[in-house]
Amino acid sequence: MIVISFVAEWNGKIIPFTKGCSIYMCSAKGEALLIRKVHILNESPLKPGKMALEILQFVAILFDTLPKEAEAFLQNPEALVRPIMKLYKFCMEPFVVYLLAYYIRLWSFVAQGLTMVLSVLYNIFKWFM
Structure with a gap:
């Protein structure tokens, strides 16, 4: 395996979002070295930034404060979504179905009118032609 990191520069200054790494999987065939697979990883232009770090810090503090609950969450992350889904089905679903039916009917009338x-x-x- 060969790993090469790269960055593009102009006049000695790094151009943003041009950092990356190339990983080459190689195999020997006689005296020749053949490249079997190449992975090129580029720097993402989207960065989570400070807010993502603050959220991760909050989650770490929450896990430290409530270790049993954190362990249960890590064992079954879907369990956190179940109460939210029950609340949605009880409070929101009846209204959403009617709103979607109204929305579809409205656009049907608009299409007929057009x-x-x-x-x-x-x-x-x-007639004029």
């Missing part, structure tokens, strides 16, 4: 307007315009243009 079809009628375009049909009238087509017939007017056809």
Whole structure:
């Protein structure tokens, strides 16, 4: 395995988001060295920044404060979502279904109206041509 790190520079200054690393998986075939697989990892332009570190620090403090709950969460992370899903099904789902039905019906009427307007315009243009 060969690892090469790289960065692009201009006039001695590093160009942002040009850092990266290339990993080459090689195998020998006689005296020749053949590249079997290449992974190129580039620096991400999206950085989590300070807020992500603060969230991770909060989670670490929370895990230290509540070790039993943290252990249970790490064993079954879906358990945290279950109460939220129950709350959604009880409070939100009935309204969301009706809102979606209304939304679909509204756009159906809009589509019918546009079809009628375009049909009238087509017939007017056809009459004058």
